[in-house]
Amino acid sequence: MDSKILRTLSYGLYAVGVEGESYPSACIVNTVFQVTSSPITIAVSINHDNYSNERIKATGKFSVSVLSEDTSGTVIGALGFSSGRTSDKLANVNYKVLRENVPVLRENICCWFLCKVINSVETMTHTIFIAEVKAGSDNYSGKPMTYDYYRRIIKGRAPKNAPTYREGDDKGDNSPQLKYVCPICRFAYKDSEHTIPFDQLPDDWRCPICGVSKKEFRIEG
């Protein structure tokens, strides 16, 4: 078996909002699915070492903002590339805080909903939270961003106003240069798209999408 076959699983892309200790916080995940319809419950998988995991366990609640194809790479980068433990990740993102102290994005999302944890199951690296949907948008709009769309269309094209943008980066995944690839969600880190080369990222750096640790990333040509 070649573990690459797991690449064929399909996912969406979501911002999970939590009540932080200092600031409202959020992270990016690709694993949300509906489990039951009455009551409406969903499941979401979040890495143990992720600040959002800790805050969901502490507060028993979180939000899901369903990203649309209009969501910019800058927003995904802001929520995915740093930890809410040490920074205000939402500082440059348009969001509102629900009465329950949980943030949801305001722009370029299809909809949002608020979840209350009712059960969870631990795996080696991730917690799968099962949660009841308690409130949400009155309607939805736009086209949901799939993880495949994100990888093919959004990622690898840093927006021109982003500090990581370099002339000529706009090549998508067809560039022959080396990339460091997450074994779970296939997020790919190319040195040319970032100010810090992969080798120099701190040891506790994690996949911005699914939280896999740096040491598990694999080099692909």
Next chain:
Amino acid sequence: MDSKILRTLSYGLYAVGVEGESYPSACIVNTVFQVTSSPITIAVSINHDNYSNERIKATGKFSVSVLSEDTSGTVIGALGFSSGRTSDKLANVNYKVLRENVPVLRENICCWFLCKVINSVETMTHTIFIAEVKAGSDNYSGKPMTYDYYRRIIKGRAPKNAPTYREGDDKGDNSPQLKYVCPICRFAYKDSEHTIPFDQLPDDWRCPICGVSKKEFRIEG
């Protein structure tokens, strides 16, 4: 909140194979995601009343065949529209049985993998199985079918050699007629596409994709 917002979650489409009592069996699911990378584990959600759920609990193993966009509606219909408890669902499907007595599809799939259950969590209607991937294809090919693709392109177009086909059915989802819609996965049943009208389906009929009971289906115009 309008519960329709849950339609914006993204899914793939998979055939889950199990060791049946009389025949190898399989069902269609849209909820599979990878959880950890080392060992490789995945999660899958299967309705309590589904025969596959019972067989996974009895045997501790199952397979996942990742459907490709080439998978025909006939195959999905064969695996989704009846119960393996009472019929040989795979009778007209090209499959092979692994050494572990679990079937995988042979045609029009991207890849397959074999899973051993390591944990599970119950919800009101579904079991979420967490399973380690023990073996699988040497590679993958084709384009994975997303549930969105299935709904837009495959469903509602019964193939011409299928008993349910009627001249003029080829209208996709744009037909204004009534449909009976699954509140979880949005599977839609239109009377014109089937020999049995929705009202006359047995009370224990369930959504062929996610197993929701008939009484939970909602009429949409």
